[in-house]
Amino acid sequence: MATTATSGLAMLAIAWLATRRLTPTELGFFFSFLSLGAIVQLADFGLSYAALQKAGEFRGTGRTLDLAGLASLVSRWNLLATTFGVTLAGILGFVSFSSVRTPAAESLSLAGPWLGYLAGTVLAQVRVPAISLREGSGRIAEMWSLRLCQEWIAALVCLVALDRGAGLWSLALLAATRGLVATAWLSSAAPLVVGTQRPPFPVRRWFSEMWPFQWRIGLSVLSGFFIFRAISPVLLVEKGPISAGQFGLAVALMNLLLAVTSAWPMSHAARYSSLLAAKQSEQLRREFPRLLWLSTALAILLAGTAAGAIWWARSHQITFALRLPEYPVVVMLLAAAVAHHVVSCLAMYLRAEGREPMLLPSVLGGMFTLAAVWVTAHLGTPREIAAVYLACSAGGIPIAGAILRRRHRPPGPGTVPMALGSDQTGTSGDLPQSNATPVRGRS
Numbered sequence: 001m002a003t004t005a006t007s008g009l010a011m012l013a014i015a016w017l018a019t020r021r022l023t024p025t026e027l028g029f030f031f032s033f034l035s036l037g038a039i040v041q042l043a044d045f046g047l048s049y050a051a052l053q054k055a056g057e058f059r060g061t062g063r064t065l066d067l068a069g070l071a072s073l074v075s076r077w078n079l080l081a082t083t084f085g086v087t088l089a090g091i092l093g094f095v096s097f098s099s100v101r102t103p104a105a106e107s108l109s110l111a112g113p114w115l116g117y118l119a120g121t122v123l124a125q126v127r128v129p130a131i132s133l134r135e136g137s138g139r140i141a142e143m144w145s146l147r148l149c150q151e152w153i154a155a156l157v158c159l160v161a162l163d164r165g166a167g168l169w170s171l172a173l174l175a176a177t178r179g180l181v182a183t184a185w186l187s188s189a190a191p192l193v194v195g196t197q198r199p200p201f202p203v204r205r206w207f208s209e210m211w212p213f214q215w216r217i218g219l220s221v222l223s224g225f226f227i228f229r230a231i232s233p234v235l236l237v238e239k240g241p242i243s244a245g246q247f248g249l250a251v252a253l254m255n256l257l258l259a260v261t262s263a264w265p266m267s268h269a270a271r272y273s274s275l276l277a278a279k280q281s282e283q284l285r286r287e288f289p290r291l292l293w294l295s296t297a298l299a300i301l302l303a304g305t306a307a308g309a310i311w312w313a314r315s316h317q318i319t320f321a322l323r324l325p326e327y328p329v330v331v332m333l334l335a336a337a338v339a340h341h342v343v344s345c346l347a348m349y350l351r352a353e354g355r356e357p358m359l360l361p362s363v364l365g366g367m368f369t370l371a372a373v374w375v376t377a378h379l380g381t382p383r384e385i386a387a388v389y390l391a392c393s394a395g396g397i398p399i400a401g402a403i404l405r406r407r408h409r410p411p412g413p414g415t416v417p418m419a420l421g422s423d424q425t426g427t428s429g430d431l432p433q434s435n436a437t438p439v440r441g442r443s
Contacts, residue, residue, distance in 0.1 A: 022167060028243070042085060123175070153181050258341055347400060
């Protein structure tokens, strides 16, 4: 919880300082760097999380020596995936940046900071499997302590660099610091496996035991990228760096609001899984509606508070608020955060049994959202872009609700679908808890 909170607050602090130290054009490239750099992490496609799960299985069954073979295979696959991801991100970045034809953009030196940021991202990404395997093998507190240090130290370095005028190079330092902290920590930590025996983990075993779970996680993360991260590069190409920077800042606020409000319902995921495992689905149906409505009320309250604070800041000419897009756009994106919150709650409930019924709607919804935003960005105004994004976000609510109602319909012909919170007896729904992005989402 401390790591997640630190990451969100650190990015907010970095975004605030960026509005004071970067020009509007640089701010657009700043958020585009962050979005396109996420492709390197996206190329992992659920590998690290699947490795974490498999390491936990080995630990639970006492097959600790198998961890060494698994670590060797996962490291090779991760290196291959990272190479593909950095190549794709690099190409997309240079194509996107070269398409921006404004005097302010052409005067910037982008190649050095962009390559530096990619190099730092690679350095951090190649350490992710080692961290995941150690967490899965039982060293949970140690690995989350490492992540906490990564966020604190990297954010501090980035903030100092921004304040000292490093500009876009501050992002390269942010990513590189994460990788260096992980490298130093892992090199001084106890090895994953003690001993010289290293039985191999065949590729065919990975395909049969890990891939069926991994690809679902990967697709969920991919849909989260389409929904939450792809807006800035699209607007950079279609509207220029200034619009991309304004939208990127507003989307960062939206994501922060979603992270804060989703923490409460997501903390109930383990309890919900336990209730279903204990055949107490009726109790779960009574508890979930209250959690849904109370957490949604909190999300609405925080979104309204944020909208009011931004209105006040704009009226007092505060720089951070002035770097945001026009006020109606900000309000619609904050409303989209509330819609995403509702969908995340419903998805968490549907995952409690260990399945992923929201996978296909999530992927299709992410692709549709990206296409709709891109078309609107090419033809419309910022208000129209925000309105389309809000409509796509809100559209997930009836879809998730329909899936929930279908999966909790009492058996037998002629019965009426049971509403949430009903005292009637019915079958429990299909679902597990996954660490993937909430319908997101969860990167």
